[in-house]
Amino acid sequence: MFPTPIQKRPVANQIAYKTFLPIALIVWLLPLIAVAVFSIKPDTDFTQGNYWGMPGSFEGFTNYGMVFFNSDMPRYMLNSFLITIPTVIGAVALSAMAGFALGIYNFKSNIWIFFMFVAGNFVPFQILMVPVRDLTLDMGLYNTKTGLVLFHIAFQTGFCTLFMRNFIRQLPFPLIEAARVEGIAEWRIFWYVVLPLMKPALAALAVLIFTFIWNDYFWAVVLTQGPESQPVTAGITSFNAQFRAAYHLMSAGSIVAALPPVLMFFLMQKHFIAGLTLGAVK
Incomplete structure (x- = not known):
């Protein structure tokens, strides 16, 4: 076999x-x-x-x-951190709460709400380019880091909720029942009982979302322009002149841009592997 x-x-x-x-x-x-x-x-x-x-x-x-010293690369790197870190925090926090609600409570339409989170992952993001761009223009969020953060949080929460909900469903439910018998409030059960057990999943999800957002190029080009808000993936193209491409500088910038996700993975490697393999072996 x-x-x-x-x-x-x-x-x-x-x-x-x-x-x-x-x-x-x-x-x-x-x-x-x-x-x-x-x-x-x-x-x-x-x-x-x-x-x-x-x-x-x-x-x-x-x-x-x-x-590093004769370009806007440090500014682009800072923009990437200012976009990626809030996105990771927002998406992971929202998905942890949504996953707790969908994984613990058996209310009416639970499966349909969960289906809506999952269905969003199957929508090709390219078809959202025009309506999302128009929406950011109408809301005054075009070419801002805030607009990019809000969009990424909204788009990544579906996948994160799927991940969290399935993880929470594998937790020992008697722990939650015992806490309820003791009269502990639901938010305290989430904070003191469920959340500590979710640390491996939170770490694994944080690494995945950090990598997804940091490496995003499509939405960085669609929703931002210029060094005041563009992340490093889009900023690397600034090394190109009108009639000539500086391949040596683009290559050096690409190596620099790839370092943070790699460092993030090695720093969180133990928790990342534990989160992905938890429950694989009885």
């Missing part, structure tokens, strides 16, 4: 596995490796067509120095 572990396979299969696994890993990482190499190349390598060869000279300090 389950695949045989590689340690129990024939020696020839083990050798093939150990040979082709590094090759597959390198092929998978090839785009990231290419961007990292591009980020240390001089500008002349691109004008001369040296895209895949060795760098003509090491210009890593120059390229990254220009990204």
Whole structure:
């Protein structure tokens, strides 16, 4: 029923596995490796067509120095943090409360309300581009970080509620019944009984939403413009001139922009894996 572990396979299969696994890993990482190499190349390598060869000279300090000190990259990075962190807090907080209500209380239309949260995940976000943009214009939220935060919270709450509701349904219900017998208010049950048990799920969801929002490009371009509100994913394109693309600076900016999600994952790795695997083994 389950695949045989590689340690129990024939020696020839083990050798093939150990040979082709590094090759597959390198092929998978090839785009990231290419961007990292591009980020240390001089500008002349691109004008001369040296895209895949060795760098003509090491210009890593120059390229990254220009990204940090001669561009609006720090402002774009700050905008990304000011957009992503409130979104994570808002989406996780709302979904935790909604998941508690949908997972604990068996009221009328419970399943239909839950279905509405789930159905929102199947709406292609591209078709919302025009109405959402018009709505932000009418409300005076276009080209503001607040507008982008509110939209992301609204769009991510559906997935987060699905995640939280299913997690809460797996919690031991007798704990909640025992708290009710003691006369504890429902909000205190949520805060002191359920919420501490949800820490792995909260951590896993926070990492996922942080990555989703930080890497968003579509809505960053649709709803914002200029360094006063654009996040780093859209701001990287500012390195392009009208008739020329600064690939070395764009590559350096991409590496810098990718660091926060990677650091977030490694800092929360233990809780992230625990949240995703909790309940997988009895």
